[in-house]
Amino acid sequence: GAVVSQHPSWVICKSGTSVKIECRSLDFQATTMFWYRQFPKQSLMLMATSNEGSKATYEQGVEKDKFLINHASLTLSTLTVTSAHPEDSSFYICSARDLQGTNEKLFFGSGTQLSVL
């Protein structure tokens, strides 16, 4: 089946630095990718919807200047957490929408655990 690769799986960084997370669709083209954030014992919260070649659409309350999303190709989207602070520590998950599929065919990466010291 379709596979989405998310990298890195975990990262520890110092406060004030930036961290980039990559999400790749390995065997299909994804015109749309989604970025989620999950706090312990809470839901996956949608942060933004990323469409290839256009600006991402951010959910209410998500700072677009802090969470930079780039979707430059049909197989790669990146999320950059800029000037990270401890409150940005969380589990980040991407998903990719299969170009050939219906609305419901979403494939998920295995997530990135970010810890900001």
Add this chain to the structure above:
Amino acid sequence: GNSVTQMEGPVTLSEEAFLTINCTYTATGYPSLFWYVQYPGEGLQLLLKATKADDKGSNKGFEATYRKETTSFHLEKGSVQVSDSAVYFCALWGNEKLTFGTGTRLTIIP
């Protein structure tokens, strides 16, 4: 907006026990409903889905029926196995996005 309320875990059962994980939703229109499963160290995988009222989704022995009158989509399995240990997420698709429940961690002991 849309929301999903899911039974909180963790849930621990013995092998071959009956499983129910409750899920109710609030949504405008007629959303599609899903159960996703996340095995340790892996990404979320679609377990089953239902796209309209009274539809029953099923896969790997799991079932869930789309109940519009009770706005529910409870997950059931008649006899669980150790390999079913995972985190289960109920979700709905509406307004061009997936809305998730909080997830339920299931542990099956031999």
